[in-house]
Amino acid sequence: xxxxxxxxxxxxxxxxxxxxxxxxxxxxxxxxxxxxxxxxxxxxxxxxxxxxxxxxxxxxxxxxxxxxxxxxxxxxxxxxxxxxxxxxxxxxxxxxxxxxxxxxxxxxxxxxxxxxxxxxxxxxxxxxxxxxxxxxxxxxxxxxxxxxxxxxxxxxxxxxxxxxxxxxxxxxxxxxxxxxxxxxxxxxxxxxxxxxxxxxxxxxxxxxxxxxxxxxxxxxxxxxxxxxxxxxxxxxxxxxxxxxxxxxxxxxxxxxxxx
Numbered sequence: 001x002x003x004x005x006x007x008x009x010x011x012x013x014x015x016x017x018x019x020x021x022x023x024x025x026x027x028x029x030x031x032x033x034x035x036x037x038x039x040x041x042x043x044x045x046x047x048x049x050x051x052x053x054x055x056x057x058x059x060x061x062x063x064x065x066x067x068x069x070x071x072x073x074x075x076x077x078x079x080x081x082x083x084x085x086x087x088x089x090x091x092x093x094x095x096x097x098x099x100x101x102x103x104x105x106x107x108x109x110x111x112x113x114x115x116x117x118x119x120x121x122x123x124x125x126x127x128x129x130x131x132x133x134x135x136x137x138x139x140x141x142x143x144x145x146x147x148x149x150x151x152x153x154x155x156x157x158x159x160x161x162x163x164x165x166x167x168x169x170x171x172x173x174x175x176x177x178x179x180x181x182x183x184x185x186x187x188x189x190x191x192x193x194x195x196x197x198x199x200x201x202x203x204x205x206x207x208x209x210x211x212x213x214x215x216x217x218x219x220x221x222x223x224x225x226x227x228x229x230x231x232x233x234x235x236x237x238x239x240x241x242x243x244x245x246x247x248x249x250x251x252x253x254x255x256x257x258x259x
Contacts, residue, residue, distance in 0.1 A: 133190025163199030
């Protein structure tokens with residue numbers, strides 16, 4: 001697998017390598033979005049211009065994705081406090097998205113693959129941290145899916161628009177029924193909007209597969225939580241957004257399964 005990956009990446013030339021290099025900087029920006037957007041803070045300002053522990057202003061050499069963190073051994077150069085894995089984790093996630101996209105589709109299609117993958121990475125991570133899928137990300141993702149369809153597959157635009165509407169209404173209906181039966185919210189509006197975006201990108205044929213893959217991933221995650229020693233109770237909940245995101249991207253890369 002590694003040899004195949006090396007051959008594929010080596011064969012894509014400068015654009016592919018540039019995409020891989022760009023991905024870690026995109027990951028750094030996504031880290032800013034993930035931390036600041038839910039709090040309503042500006043995201044265009046550098047999230048790491050100062051150490052959050054000691055307040056020391058960071059030099060440009062402290063802000064190189066992955067490299068600065070490794071060079072400082074994961075600690076602030078000024079106060080020595082541990083910086084944690086959040087930013088390098090997001091940067092590695094963005095790099096993984098680019099690597100997978102290039103391996104599967106080559107650099108031409110990979111740019112679009114990465115755009116969707118990075119967007120879903122941010123959404124899933126935010127939901128995992130704060131149980132929120134911001135409209136500022138879900139709604140533009142829906143519109144972008146329709147614009148991509150209009151640009152590349154205009155004959156599918158009606159199907160994608162219908163899928164977006166069906167996806168939203170279906171998850172809102174399920175959430176309403178769950179709340180009526182259980183007396184508490186099970187699926188938020190953000191989940192419904194992300195599912196609508198899935199319809200805009202993938203079409204009606206993929207909607208059921210998105211739900212099945214997301215549900216399967218959620219069950220596996222719940223099982224893993226149980227095996228780790230955490231007791232699963234009737235009111236134990238997991239955010240559904242990360243699992244929706246995890247289901248949408250491979251279906252975009254490989255297409256829905258036609259039975």
